[in-house]
Amino acid sequence: xxxxxxxxxxxxxxxxxxxxxxxxxxxxxxxxxxxxxxxxxxxxxxxxxxxxxxxxxxxxxxxxxxxxxxxxxxxxxxxxxxxxxxxxxxxxxxxxxxxxxxxxxxxxxxxxxxxxxxxxxxxxxxxxxxxxxxxxxxxxxxxxxxxxxxxxxxxxxxxxxxxxxxxxxxxxxxxxxxxxxxxxxxxxxxxxxxxxxxxxxxxxxxxxxxxxxxxxxxxxxxxxxxxxxxxxxxxxxxxxxxxxxxxxxxxxxxxxxxxxxxxxxxxxxxxxxxxxxxxxxxxxxxxxxxxxxxxxxxxxxxxxxxxxxxxxxxxxxxxxxxxxxxxxxxxxxxxxxxxxxxxxxxxxxxxxxxxxxxxxxxxxxxx
Numbered sequence: 001x002x003x004x005x006x007x008x009x010x011x012x013x014x015x016x017x018x019x020x021x022x023x024x025x026x027x028x029x030x031x032x033x034x035x036x037x038x039x040x041x042x043x044x045x046x047x048x049x050x051x052x053x054x055x056x057x058x059x060x061x062x063x064x065x066x067x068x069x070x071x072x073x074x075x076x077x078x079x080x081x082x083x084x085x086x087x088x089x090x091x092x093x094x095x096x097x098x099x100x101x102x103x104x105x106x107x108x109x110x111x112x113x114x115x116x117x118x119x120x121x122x123x124x125x126x127x128x129x130x131x132x133x134x135x136x137x138x139x140x141x142x143x144x145x146x147x148x149x150x151x152x153x154x155x156x157x158x159x160x161x162x163x164x165x166x167x168x169x170x171x172x173x174x175x176x177x178x179x180x181x182x183x184x185x186x187x188x189x190x191x192x193x194x195x196x197x198x199x200x201x202x203x204x205x206x207x208x209x210x211x212x213x214x215x216x217x218x219x220x221x222x223x224x225x226x227x228x229x230x231x232x233x234x235x236x237x238x239x240x241x242x243x244x245x246x247x248x249x250x251x252x253x254x255x256x257x258x259x260x261x262x263x264x265x266x267x268x269x270x271x272x273x274x275x276x277x278x279x280x281x282x283x284x285x286x287x288x289x290x291x292x293x294x295x296x297x298x299x300x301x302x303x304x305x306x307x308x309x310x311x312x313x314x315x316x317x318x319x320x321x322x323x324x325x326x327x328x329x330x331x332x333x334x335x336x337x338x339x340x341x342x343x344x345x346x347x348x349x350x351x352x353x354x355x356x357x358x359x360x361x362x363x364x365x366x367x
Contacts, residue, residue, distance in 0.1 A: 012362075
């Protein structure tokens, strides 16, 4: 079992084209995928041990034309799912060979462009940081949405998918056939979505953007994923705060939800729920400054990683609610390079984070 109290930064994987917005390990491999605000997706093959220079990406997946909001891969690693604001979910074969000649990719494009703009003030333009990548353009496209796809989640067996868009459409579908099993609509954006491990229950946290109602309202409901009917309405417990992330534990006994928002302060914003309603909600402290962006259960089912606008990751013991460790350091608040997403490797020894600063942070926990 990895020692989760001893995080060590293994590498900072640079990709300074724009914000890095999504990250996921591919199956049980050391392959890591990340997506960015421009619709790009890169794949890295990481060493078995930390140390040495930061690895360079090997493959670029081309196809999305807008922000990649979520990445996910089933346990067998046979496919990588990418959700995007271009209204699609794409299903990639991570083992597919590149088409055509390899291409050059500049890994510090923003830093160069910024320095070029400030050259008259004495800024020094950094040398180009290049990488050679194979390019894959062939993907199956799930086109069941007509709006921004803002989130998706897989069941632990990788067979069932829930995806939500900013038009309030929630779809539960079969990953292999892409057949939609259930579809329903909520009033706000279907922002924080999760499926129970058996695929029979769904959590949907709705977001009502500021332009609609001043951010005063939000909704959190548990649904029957087979019929699209409400089982429990938890909205009053989270009044005024939209749920930015949700995740079921691997055994389905715990549902973690994270409050988002731009002015939440640093009060409790990660809450553990009993999906049956038999136990009271358990807020976890300390909270993330200015809101949560993502949640991910450790493969052991007993620990949870949370991250947010304060650029730190917190690891929690979900049995006791105890803070086990804090990964990284705060850079100063909500406009100081959020961490958009986190993902655990299958063996639980590695944790990756998508960094608004244009990088992927990879942490290792000794065994």
